[in-house]
Amino acid sequence: MRKPSRPGAARPESKSRYARGLDVLLSMSQEKMDLVTDRLAEVAPDFARMVVEFAFGDVFARPALDMHARELVAIAVLTARGDAIAPLRAHVSSATKLGLSREQIVEAMMQVSIYSGFPVVINALTACHDLLTTATDPDCAVCPAPGQSTEVGHL
């Protein structure tokens, strides 16, 4: 029987887990990195470090899935959770930056309705209205004006 891989055996360890995580985060979103290393670190500095090390340095940095697949996984699960709008917006934002089309993102969210029902999907789609449409919505109180940078959540 196969034992767990020797610690570190599967990954290039030329960089520390933390530095590798920051690189991944930065490739996704400057604002997101700032949030983790700023506001979260004020309350729980060790946890902020662990998030960078584990989520981005350990998991996201692994080559077995490309970043398009990883963004789809993140967007699907965060849509299904229903209580994670800030990180969902962050991933919608980095997913489009990394080359996924708005149509693909909307499509992945739509598919989540099969497994988790309509309310979480309607909630996700309308909460990301400004990120997923080009038209600005004159009736929308929480939408940023065009050109204004949008709040991006963490993780």
Place this chain on the structure above:
Amino acid sequence: MRKPSRPGAARPESKSRYARGLDVLLSMSQEKMDLVTDRLAEVAPDFARMVVEFAFGDVFARPALDMHARELVAIAVLTARGDAIAPLRAHVSSATKLGLSREQIVEAMMQVSIYSGFPVVINALTACHDLLTTATDPDCAVCPAPGQSTEVGHL
């Protein structure tokens, strides 16, 4: 063994699924219909159509449960979810319009505490404070003034 019913066999198909869904929605709430056919449709037009067709044209239109029973089911499950205040408010609103008493709605929410605990029920009851009481609450920042139409969510 019984096979799935032949497509469409069980329902009067004189109307399209979409038209039938709009009829059901309109009988529940004009605002709710507008939300689905408006703001949601801007982000995901096909999904807005599917919501009307499936949720209201396929399921709600079936005669095996009357609208009082359907509203109880909707209010109970949305209370239990904890992350679906907007659609919960919409159903509390349409349920009272369709003849359920406030006492019955409060009672159904109270019963949910048996299965899903107190926080989601306290959250649901206070989030629907204005819809479930006649008295206005002078300390409530988010409550509409009397006479002011209340925001109604979707689904």
Place this chain on the structure above:
Amino acid sequence: MRKPSRPGAARPESKSRYARGLDVLLSMSQEKMDLVTDRLAEVAPDFARMVVEFAFGDVFARPALDMHARELVAIAVLTARGDAIAPLRAHVSSATKLGLSREQIVEAMMQVSIYSGFPVVINALTACHDLLTTATDPDCAVCPAPGQSTEVGHL
């Protein structure tokens, strides 16, 4: 502003909460009552008493909703949870005993798919296959033979 009702003010207190709860439970299912007062009571006797007192003596005994409505609420929320097959089966069993038709129960479960997706509903429907059909299923390993009493969960 209205304060909480004076303790006990709203309910006939001629019977203790526990005795009233047992009466309600017994009207629903003998097996269910035995489970709570037996196996659960062996591990946590005070909790077994609290379940009877609160869930059945306090909540179910209140007259604002009739037992058909209460069973619909229970079945809908337990279907949506996805992890509560035993109590779901118990409520499907007592609901049919109390006069809800199989068609109404199936219909309430179907509606849950709107709010919580298909897997929990498919799971609920197939887990209650024997309770919701008359035909026995020769291929079903877990279904009771006709006439054999079915396992009924608790709560």
Place this chain on the structure above:
Amino acid sequence: MRKPSRPGAARPESKSRYARGLDVLLSMSQEKMDLVTDRLAEVAPDFARMVVEFAFGDVFARPALDMHARELVAIAVLTARGDAIAPLRAHVSSATKLGLSREQIVEAMMQVSIYSGFPVVINALTACHDLLTTATDPDCAVCPAPGQSTEVGHL
């Protein structure tokens, strides 16, 4: 086999469940007690009474766990829920008042990431930023000014 304890057998019943619950609530937080006996009681007076009786008069009043352990349990489960920020803030507030250190509270929240992932923990930590740090955050729109009393949720 042990039957459920005789009703009331395990607890000193010199005080009513409601009076005992109010005592426990008051030892935790004046604001919290007011919320339950005020805003919640306006919508559902019997339910407000049940919350005091069951959660605080029945469960929290039992001596088998001390209040530090009970606050840890409350904070851990409410962090994991992800949809219960108001009661989570209330418990972080009463936990510090009852003598748990901020470091212990942060640590319990961090541990929840093992079982329920990072987003709910990041959400909990940042939503309690003002309660868990002494430094005020000049960039934080929702944080209270120093000295300003913080909103405390219910349950």
Place this chain on the structure above:
Amino acid sequence: MRKPSRPGAARPESKSRYARGLDVLLSMSQEKMDLVTDRLAEVAPDFARMVVEFAFGDVFARPALDMHARELVAIAVLTARGDAIAPLRAHVSSATKLGLSREQIVEAMMQVSIYSGFPVVINALTACHDLLTTATDPDCAVCPAPGQSTEVGHL
């Protein structure tokens, strides 16, 4: 503002929704199709039809995401749910049939630990042990012998 698409406007309607759904299902798994059209249809024939029509005829048949992406979305969300082992196994099975590597599937499950914690991922990985390894496990009571067809769930 964009209104919902005209019913049916976005899709080739040369085939009925039901026939299109069966085609998609069959391309994924014969066993899965049988389960929906057989055991589920015995309890709720209209619902069995709706599952085929909506999940596979409406959503999966849309071209905006390819089947690899759709399987990743399904596997990620079902892993995160924690209560949906049967449909998860079905999707792991169809995903490998459609060309995703075992390594990619394991990797997507691992990523879910960031959002939903370790227990659901450990549960998913061990519940799909036989589908994700070639070696048979002599100690495993529930694993099929090599060559024996594995139970595949629904949806």
Place this chain on the structure above:
Amino acid sequence: MRKPSRPGAARPESKSRYARGLDVLLSMSQEKMDLVTDRLAEVAPDFARMVVEFAFGDVFARPALDMHARELVAIAVLTARGDAIAPLRAHVSSATKLGLSREQIVEAMMQVSIYSGFPVVINALTACHDLLTTATDPDCAVCPAPGQSTEVGHL
């Protein structure tokens, strides 16, 4: 503003994260360690290593909470999840080994009913029946005979 702690700054790094994690696991349960390093490692060796490193080497090894508090947090959150019986049993087992009384464990589970309802708590208590009582239950099909070692889950 405080930045995240420098990587590794807060912890004694004389041992690797993996070795430290194995030490913590072994102090809790031999069976549990075997499960992670055996059956899980066969499907996902890198993930098995990450579980040991992060959950036990990073989080559990931190001194801010003692092991009694950590076990209470684990038992409370896993009870609330409802879908995690195997790891819940493992923690009930290690908690009693580490000195928590059965009464304290039952009490923590009972408190969870406030936040997450009765079904998950009844489920947890009865699923741990053999671990929380000394009496054997002659009617219980899944309980181990006295003296027979009980299956212990992972994490």
